[in-house]
Amino acid sequence: MKQQELAIRTLHAGIEGKEILKGVSMTVKPGEIHAIMGPNGSGKSTLAYALMGHPSYKSQIPMTKSQTNPKFKKSKESSNNPGSIVVNGIEVINLSPEERAKAGLFLALQSPVAVPGVTIINLLRSAYQSLYGESGKRVMNTPHNPLLAGKWRADGLSLPAFLSKVKEEAGFLKLDESFLSRGIHDGFSGGEKKKAEMLQALVLRPKYAVFDEIDTGLDVDALKIVANGVRRLVQTGTGVIVVTHYMRILKYLKPDTVHVLVSGKIVDTGGVELSRDIEKKGYKRYLTQHAQVYVTSALMYRYISAGRKTVGNI
């Protein structure tokens, strides 16, 4: 039997040629809650996007100077290996977001984009069928076609059965049924966005779900509901990564493991006591240790490129 875990190993990722994640490793087992904490700009969101395979946050290290010019010294950090992400035995590092979702990953975005006219229920219908429908028996998702809707079947569910399942989960999140017919994130309040993301996680039942800043912009009631959602997921065996800056959600959730991410690296890992410690003292001690190094190297890099432009390589 394959290893039942999400294994992230020396994951590198960046955006627009700038390396942000510098070798992140962690292991999440089914039913566990991991919290990733860190100051602004530490690479938390990059980690979330890189896990899901966002094209702009390539796990692949961009072409470095060392590749274009062999004279340029290759730093040890910028190894050409993007690392690996293994979902229950399946390597997904080179897979598209669609294939990663099919492998069992889910990402709840911090500021999800609106897709006007695509209703939540329609999105869920399509996604659920993609994930659980029998291949070759897929019906086209034409929202207005009652005839095709009759043929819809995924994971043994007919469309009406699926719809009542969705309504049940919506009810759990205290979402009105009419909410399901709204265009996804189109004019949603902050709280509605978070709940819409949580609803998708609950319906789509991923093996591992990443929640990026799910606790920002929520009032206490909404925060409790979202935390209940995470617990509900965990009970069904989903491994959860909660990425958080303010740690508000950790009042209502007890993570099994807490990781501290600073300057693209996990600098500390511990139990829930670690998060309490950070809540009291902040990230200061990590920043002095690591941010200094980061700033220096970034500055150095700028000098090096400036030098190359004007006088060539040293």
Added chain:
Amino acid sequence: MTTTQPIMDTAYKYGFHKPENYVFKSKRGLDEDVVRDISWRKNEPEWMRDMRLRSLEIFRKKPLPLWGADLSHINFDDIYYYIKPTREKAESWAALPPEIRDTYDRIGIPEAEKKFLSGVSAQYESEVVYKSIQGLLEKKGVIFLDMDSALREHPDIIRQYFGTIIPPMDNKFAALNTSVWSGGSFVYVPAGVSVELPLQAYFRINAANMGQFERTLIIAEEGSFVHYVEGCTAPVYSTDSLHSAVVEIIVKRGARVRYTTIQNWSTNVYNLVTKRTRVEEEGIMEWVDGNLGSKVTMKYPSVYLMGRKARGEVLSIAYAGAGQHQDAGGKAIHAASETSSRIISKSISRGGGRTSYRGLVEVVPGATGVKSNVVCDALLLDPLSRSDTYPTMNIREKQVAVEHEATVSKIGDEQLFYLESRGIGKAEAQSMIVNGFIEPIVKELPLEYAVEMNRLIQLQMEGSVG
């Protein structure tokens, strides 16, 4: 993964055609003899024949429009202006010739009819050959006929209204249509009568180089309501085909008319249509206009708001793929106080296709308290495609509220990533985004048209993603 279908398969799925089986076909090209012949064969009253001949003169004198799409490739001498497909009009489905029935089967008429339609008047070639009108309509005094029959059976009403909303001198193509028109629908709704189910007509062209010149006239008497729906599909031919219809609608006091069109001509057709409504006091006119096919479309459904508190609405969707130019929009002329109008245009361009929004909002002096809202949104699916907006505002009164918004967007990478991260494939994600974009208008369509619209977008997207 989505299987990629060859583009020709998906580009025009109704691109089949049946062997031609006609009773009569006029000679190619247009002259006085052709016009006289059309009128003679239809056994028309003298006034109509004279009107046709007068219109032919106007057509000859009028230049092609100097604005809009490129029409220089139309060869007016290479077109058949009149084709009569079968001997008699069929009263029932079974009486239709098998090959025509087969064609309709492929479009899906009988099925659609069973489920949704109350009355069908389907046009094959230039003549209505199949219609089934519910007795209900007759009981209510509603007239729903093809225009040729209407001229024979109700010549007085036709003479009273024909060409009053769009006279032949309006434009070159109105003149052409008036001179050679054939088929189209006539709808008369008596005062206070509400026609609950949409009246539907399917149109079809099936001969190379044949012109299709329907003439439709709808009269809604005071306080009445009717929804008229037409949908078109045509087979693909290599030489250019011309479709030039005229639709005149009169909405009397307190009446409401909705006119829905889904146009899906094959991509060799020039579709040049004049549609106009006169709306009287407290009347409501709604145009719902979808332009998917054709090589070139020029169509700007108009509302002339002539009475106090009259309201007009134009909802328009245009899709332009490779080699297509959809020049569409709407016009609202506010000639009375407290009139209101809304024009919503959604256009999609893909594969080098071009969409243009062209619109006019005019407020005449003295028309106070006018409200108008124009929204045109364009979606570009790739960098090859193009979208333009040509809005004209001619506001000659101060006390008005006129709004215009226009947006152009591309299918966002973030939207695609979002849907893909839920496990949805790229082609399906794209079609969901496009269908979502046009949803505000699609939801106004009758059900089977909405389904068809979603499916067409889906097929197009599957063809576009490798």
